[in-house]
Amino acid sequence: MVGTFSHPGCGMRLALKKFRTIALCACLMLAALLLYSDHLRQRPATSLFHRVILQLTSPVQGGVRTLVHSTADLWQHYLWLVDTATENEILRRDNRRLQASLREFDEIRFENQRLKKLLDFREASSLKALPARVVAEDASSWFRTILIDKGSNDGVASGMPVVTAEGIVGRTFQISDHESRVLLVTDASSSIATTLQQSRSRGIARGHGSGLQLNYVERNTEVSVGELVITSGTGGVFPKGLAVGTVDQVEREEFGLFQRISMRPTVDLTRIEEILVLLRSEP
Amino acid sequence: MKRVLLFFLTCLMAILIQSVLWPAVVGLDVKPDLVLLLTVCLAMAERSFRGSFAAFMLGSWYDIVAGSHPGLHGVVLLTVYWGLQPIATRFNVESTVLQMIMVGVGTLLHAFLVIGGGFFAEAGGLWQFVLMNFLQQLLLNLVCAVVLVLLLRRFGLERWFCLPQLEKV
Incomplete structure (x- = not known):
């Protein structure tokens, strides 16, 4: 009977071993929640982890994007020219219409410039x-x-x-x-x-x-x-x-x-x- | 080591497809959530702290390329992983139907958690937008899951992802 009793610390160790995974998972969730909460409080700051991953991922993303666009350009400009004639006609028509609008807008632009000077507004070009x-x-x-x-x-x-x-x-x-x-x-x-x-x-x-x-x-x-x-x-x-x-x-x-x-x-x-x-x- | 590398490369490929290829080629606002599908795979393949940690890391990486609330996806994907664990451990995940159910539940859980997280981040109309596009997202995720299952089966790659052998149709 006496032999079945074990050291009190042993039970504790067994319990720890049994619930180790649950405890670790709970710690992980707590860490995740704390991270999210911290980011919500300090929104403008970018962490080192984010900086590093951004720098590692973006060149690959840029490379893939260039590849996709080059392939799409090749297809659209050299291989797929079915709608080009119709598109040209539409563009010529649009061009004539836009030129007329442009003349009208030039007049408005000059007037606008004068008013801006008058009211001492900051020119948009002053923004770098x-x-x-x-x-x-x-x-x-x-x-x-x-x-x-x-x-x-x-x-x-x-x-x-x-x-x-x-x-x-x-x-x-x-x-x-x-x-x-x-x-x-x-x-x-x-x-x-x-x-x-x-x-x-x-x-x-x-x-x-x-x-x-x-x-x-x-x-x-x-x-x-x-x-x-x-x-x-x-x-x-x-x-x-x-x-x-x-x-x-x-x-x-x-x-x-x-x-x-x-x-x-x-x-x-x-x-x-x-x-x-x-x-x-x-x- | 080989599995960690494979996991890393699969994550990178999923992110590239979602952030570069899909917008350039298809141009639809709603994208297939391959990172979520990877979390579903994780829930089927891993049943320990290692799986939880991988899901959290996956979410942390996802946070850098998706959304404006760092930490949100870390919490969301970890919770999705835990939410899918009871299904993966109690039912026969070799069944393709059950795998699709897991994808459906995962998508639902993901949307629900993003809405919840959005409230804390004061993202006003996020819940409306998520609810409006939920069905499209679910459909797209299911279609992608079917395509992926067929591809994995066709090339015999289930073992590589430590997935249960997929049932033959």
Whole structure:
């Protein structure tokens, strides 16, 4: 009977051995949760792990992207020319129409320049812009980010605006030495302070995957479909007057303070290849 | 060592397909979640702390190429791995139907956890977007899983991934 009793420490060791895997797994989950929580609190900072993996992964992504695009170019330019004649005709027609518009816009541009001088507005060219190439898109279906080939060595820092000639693309986050990731305006985490160009009413544009939603525009404001929405410059990231999107749909419910406005981004975010990072933007 | 290298290369290939090849060739917003399928494979092949650690590392790597909330996928894929473990240990995972059920459950769990994680990160409309595209994502994941199973069977690569021998149709 006495022989069946063992040392008290032995039972403890057995219990530890039995639950070792569970304890290790619990520690792992705790570590994962702590990491996530830490990242949520210090969002602009990019950890060493992220920097290293970004630097290791992006050259491979860039190489594969170049290979895919070269193959696609070869196919489209030399092998697949079925629609070229029709396309040429459409392009000639568009060219004539655009030349007419251009003459009209020149006049508006000159007028705009005079007004800008008069009001002492800052010229857009005073913003130092860094051209960059898109290397890869977000790997997940639920988020909207891109990877670009410029990083902290080129002067890019977290929270800088990213634009194209058509309008805003997003803002930078997670910066490594030679690469940065850009949070697109259509991502659910993105929100931008905006102004409706005609009514001058302000609102917050939030991304929802494929488009944008314009929130907090008062119910009695007249908003028309196709109206341009620009940055208001009050958010602290984007300079004033950059195109964000055009109004796609306006819904007014019977009650409520605000109207529901859907927007389409002015930049085709599914087809961007080159972008500009505004290095010193002053809202 | 060979298995670790194979796992690393498979992860890299999955990430390249999702972030570069799929957008350039297909151009659809909804992409097949090959990293999630890899986690499902992991749940079938590994039943120890090693599997949990691999799932967490996979999620941490995924965080660098997907989303704007570092740490989210680490938690999500680790939880998906644990969520699939009871199915993998209690049922006959050699059945292709059950494997597809695991992919379905994995996709559902993944979407649910991303929505949950998104609330903590103040990602306002993420839940609407995930719910709107969930069916497309599920369908795409299932189609990809079927294609992968057929390819693995065709080339006899189940052993390489330490998967149970897939049943013959």
